[in-house]
Structure formats: C-alpha cells, structure tokens
Amino acid sequence: MKKITFILLIFFVLTSCISKKSAISKAINTTLASSFYKNQFTGILVIDAKTKDTIYNQDSHKYFIPASNTKIFTLFAALKTLPKKAPAIRYINIKDTLYFEGTGDPSFLHPYLKDSTALNFLKNQSNLAFVSGNFQDEKYGAGWAWDDYQWYYSPERNALPINGNVVVSYKNTELVVSPPYFKDSVIEILHKDNRNEFSNIFYYPPQSKDTLETPFITSLQTSTSILEQALGKKISTVVTMPIGNKETLYGIETDTLYKRMMHESDNFIAEQLLFMAASELKDTLNSNLIRTHILENELQDLAQQPRWVDGSGLSRYNLFTPQNMVNVLDRLYVMVSEKRLYTIFPAGGLSGTLKNRFAGDKQPYIYAKSGSLSNNYCLSGYLLTKSGKTLIFSFMNNHFRESLSDERLRLEQMLHTLRDNY
Template sequence: MQFTRNLLFTLLGLLLLQGCASSKKSRVIKKNIGLRLNSSFFENSFTGVILFDPLTKDTIFQHNSNKYFTPASNTKIFTLYASLKLLPDSIPSLKYLVKNDTIYAEGTGDPSLLHSSYNDSSSIKFLKQYKNIAFHFNNYEEEKYGPGWAWEDYDLYFSPERNSFPIYGNVVTIFKNDSLHVIPSYFRNKVGELKQPKNRKAFNNSFFFEPSREDTLEVPFIIDSLHTKELLEEVLQKKVSVINRMPEGGKKTLYSISSDSLYKRMMHQSDNFIAEQLLVLGSSTLSDTLTSSKSIEHILENELLNLKQQPRWVDGSGLSRYNLFTPESILDILNQLYSNVPKERLYSIFPSGGDEGTMKDWYNGIHGPYIYAKSGSLGNNYCLSGYLLTNSGKTLIFSFMNNHFRKPTTEVKIRMQSIFEHIRDTY
C-alpha cells in the first residue's frame, strides 16, 4: 500500500513538473512571437496567428485569430476537407446508362481525363466499347469562372474554365523543338507563332506562341459543347451525339484515378483547376446538377455548422478575393483532419518544407521536414497554415495569415521562417 501511494505521488510530481516545463515553454514562445509581431516590419499590414497543441488542447499563442483574412490558396484546405467528406477513394469519372446499343453518359467534373499530369484515359477506353455514344454536356449550372476572379487572367495556365466534362485539363499545351507541337492537335490551326500581349484572344480560341520561346506554354481554351464534342470524337475516333437531358433510368458510375492523387497535386502544386473541379465533383455525389456552391453549402450546413467564425467561402482554389476565413476556422479544419486522417496519409497530401512545389525553397529542416502546410499567395497577401513538428517530438497546428503588406513576399517569409524555427527549437 505504501509503495503504491509513493508511486502515485511520484507520477503526480512528474506530471506537475512536465506541466510546469510546458507552461514555461509556452510563455517563452508567446513572448518571442509577440515581440516579433510588434516590430516595425508588421506595423502597416494585417497579421493573424494561432498556434495550438492538439495533445494538450492548449492554445499556445493567438493574435487577431478571430479576424477575417483573405486566405488565397489556404482556401484549398477547406476544399480538401470537403473532398474527403464527399468523395470516395477513387474519383467518379462518368455517370451513364445503357439502352439497346447506345450508352448515354454525362460528366461529373473529373479533371483527370487526358490531363498532362495523369494522362488518364479510363473514360475513353470505357466509351470505345459502345457502338453509339450520346453525351449530356449541360449538367453544369454555374459560371465558367468563380466569383471575384480577375478577368485579365483568362489566358493564364492557372485560370482554366470550370465545366462538367474537362478534357486535357481544359488547356492547350504548346511547345517547340524541331517543330511546333500543340496538344490537343484539334487546336493546331488556331495557334499563331506571334508575339502578342496575351496568349489567347479574349473571346475566341485563337492562341499565340512567341517563335523564340523555349519553355512550354499552357493556355486555357474557351469551353462550349461543340468543342467538347469534337475533342471527344477526336480521341474516340467515332461520332458522338449530343442530348439535352439524360433518359430515365438508374445511372451507374465509372471511376478513374485515386482521389489522393488529385488532392496531392492540388496541395503540392497549388493547382487551381483541380481545386475547382474537386468541388464540382463533390456536388456530383449530392445531385444530378453540378455546382461548386452546392458542395460548399452542404459542408457548411452539415459538417461545419458549429464553426465559431463562419467563413465567406466562394470558390475551391482561393483565386477570389471574396473569400474570407479566420485563422481560428482554418485551425479548426486542420485539427479535424489531424484527428481523423492517418498521419502518414495526411503528411503526404500536405506540402512539406524544403520539398517540391510551393514549399520547395522554404521551411526545410536539417534532418528532414518540420513543417507540413499549405501556402496561399495573392498580391500583397501571404498565408501559411498546417502542422509543425518540434525537436522535442511534439506536433503543433498553426495558421499564420498576412494581408495588405507592401513589402516583398520573400521578406515576409523570412520572418515567418524565423518564428517557426524558434517554435521548433523551443517547444
């Protein structure tokens, strides 16, 4: 009995000492971050930070964490969350039904079909089996661009149009070695070897490629049912009829690539097109009509109803400046992901410091990555939210949002990295 009592007191003492040490570390970190954020560097911009220990449930530091910020591509964290809730392990590629010798099909928003990063042809191989193909292209019921997107970006690779049946990533890929190469070849006669201020005309599919250009150019093409039909016919090598609505009957679903492969590209390369199409895909599991807003509304009303600060969430990519999120709401999503997704999978989906993509040149540790996080950049804005691994073996969750600065983004990143390194080495 005496031995048991002594052991209990010893354990309690160790827990108290550990708690005191942890509390001391928290105070040191809080003081250090506070001093840095109060420096003249941050005085003319708007900064919000929250740092959380998911094991102890303690908020170690917070500053403007309940204020709304323009999140840029931090929006993709919410898109990832929605996708994990709405989509199965493999991507729904087509919905279809067969009557007699005809297959009737419609798209789900799957962005992988003949995309340069995946070159998936699951739908093509499947459709080729049928003598007659009838396609419904009009099940997407939103604008081709998201609310608040910059109109002048129409010719840039990161701003393809949204639709129900993407093909080739909804971009024309142009490059030159011995001769000019255009993918898809359907647009070959629409490419002029000229130097122009824009890569494409604003209202038609006429493209421009500077003859001396050495790198590959990707230019979004204008979507319409005729172009999609003819592109599909080109790869199928057979005629496709267009129908105004699907016939009555129970539809089946064809699946393509693994969902994680889309999530990783969205997060690592900050791929806006895939982010947008993931929300369209999500709506295909809720309804026969496709809209990204349907996915957003469903997640906010069913999964995130109790968020302390409800976001203004308007697109999947974060291209829109209409999006408004607080560091606390982003941290809430990150914490849910941390609690429900196996760590190996979660950390493979998030970009890691010093690795490829948007984090390649930043936040790299000596013995390996110590940050797994999503960055977000727009003019005068830079945000980073994710997971930080400390030298003591702790995992912390953070959201660090910077809006309205006039200094170079590199200088903002340098100061953020210094803060993260202090946290890593101290906690």
C-alpha cells in the first residue's frame, strides 16, 4: 500500500511539473508569436536553479550581442581571481626610493568610490618612481564606437586610473573641476561637444546646472602630473620595475567594485577589473590574458565558445548565447551565497539599473543584469517564483526596431508568467 501511495505521489508531482511547464511554454510562445517579435531575434533559456531542469528554451544555442550582460562574465572572472580587497598598487622599496606600478584598480580617487588608500600611502614616501611599462593593452576596447570618446560611459583604460579617468565639472557659485589639474582646461562656452576630440580641452555650458563627467585623454605625462599635484611632490618615471620581490598594497573591498559595476552598469570599472584580474596572474596588464585564461581554464566546457572581447559589453564584437549566460549564472549561484549574490546584482524595482522596472509586489522577485545597445536589449539573472522556487534565466533580444520601453514591457509579462506559474 505504501509503495502504491509513493508511486501515485511521484505521478502527481511529475504531472504537476509537466502541466506547469506546458502552461508557461504556451503563454511565452503566444507572446513570441505576436507581430512585435516578427523582425527581431530572440533567444531564451530558463532553468530551475536547484534541479537544473529546463523550464523554457528557444534558440538558446544561438549567438547574440550581449551588451552589458558581458559584465556577468567579468564578474565571474573577478570573483575567480581577485582577493577580498583590491590590489591598489604594487611596489618595491630600494634605498630611499619607492618604485610603484598600477594594477588597474579603478578606485584611486574615483569620484564615487573615493578610496584614498594608495594616495595616503604614497604621501608618506620620500622619493617616488612611477613604473609605466606593465600596461600592454589599448586605451579603448576592440569594436568600441569612436564617437563615444566624450561620454561618461567610455573613459580610456590604463594601469593607474585617477578620478575614474574623467573630468567632473559642476557649478557651485563658480565652476568646480576635478581633478583640479584640469581647472584651466574647462571653458565655459556653449558648444556641441563636451570635449575636443584630440586634446584635453573641455566645454561647460555657462547656464548649466548639471554635473558633467567627461573622459580625459590619458598619457604617462598627464597621469604623472595629476598625481604630482594630488601628492604635492615630484615623481620620476621609469619603464620597468627593478629586480626584486614586489609587495602589494590592498585597498577597497572588491565587492564594492562589483556592486557598482553591476548596479550602475559601470563600464570603466568592468574594464579595469579585467586588468586587475590579469595582474594577479602575471606582471602584464592585458585584458585578453585574463579572458583567455578564464575561457580555457574555468569555462572550457561551455556548449558554445563565446566571442568575448571586452569587460563592459560596449563592443558589438561580443557574441554570447543564452546558454553561455545561464551556465555562468549557475556557477555564480553555486560559488556565492544567495545573500551576497543578490546584493551584487541589481534588484527589480529597488536598485541600480532595475530600480524603475521589474518590481515585485512587496519585495524584489528579479535579481539580474540588463544590457542595452541601440536595437538590442538583454536581461539575465535570477527569478524568485511565488511558489518559492529560484529560476536562472537569460532573455536576449537583438535587432529590434520597436521602442525599448515596449521591449521591456513584453519581457516583463513573460517574467510574470514564470513567477506566477512555476
């Protein structure tokens, strides 16, 4: 009798699961069959986080431009490589001179992070020599739009960022400029651009009350001059570090960097995290080094090999599949506690780029990373159902001509279907 009861219980459970999946598939299929999706490309994969059962799958093996969903891979690489506190600089003290090099740490005098660990350390040294030769990469990522040079989301990359590699200008009775080094380079004039394309000449509208964040052109001379002014002392420059055992100065908590990268979709922090991760492997700061290492050593079993070219997703050269995204999200779910993971990811209706969308009834039901470029929108992360299940999902939408708000609205309807029916 007990055996028959057990068999019947299993039968009802399986029937219920099949029924739920069938209802979900029917609802999502109906949405995707509408004329709205006729001329765009959509890939979807949804799995149960515990059982790994596939709840819904459409073209999840196909490649899509991920936009800022790329940051999910960057987060994985950083969590696999970086310690709890960010390596701020590496240095060797020889006789009376401290030789130091950057690790790519983006927090040094960052306008929002405001970490002063390295600044205070360097202030206490007598003679300083900045070692510049460890950066072996380009200022911009492959496939970045050339005309983004003046916009806040596209700062140049380097070994020792200062102030997020942007000039911050705002009015407070008079014009305030940070770093102060650029005070005389900001011209109050109505201009179609924020900065001259080929020089560090910036424009601020006289009647504006906005805060402008404009990337500056980086160079060894510019970085050294800004640092000299901040420290109040001269700094010599050399190309290579003297022979010896380098020490590391640790600064800000890396989770602080991860949260800003994911919540604000901060492209600069994403790019610099890859350099920091590379610095943990070798002396060379090169983002391809860490991307290759992660793909070959940690993600070698992905069903489809992604094309991963930058840390932020600014490049349209990036190609990932929904299966790629769900695979890495699943690994993160196993690696990191739910509490910590859901703090790092934006929460629907509550924080970051999802603050004004995908809200739950009383509490968030979505913890996910969005990604948008013109005509592309992706959302990948974790969904908490009303029945208490956790789903891992990736919705990737490319090449649509409809409005982004309409795209999000239909995606939200599909997410509600998953939340309410599984």
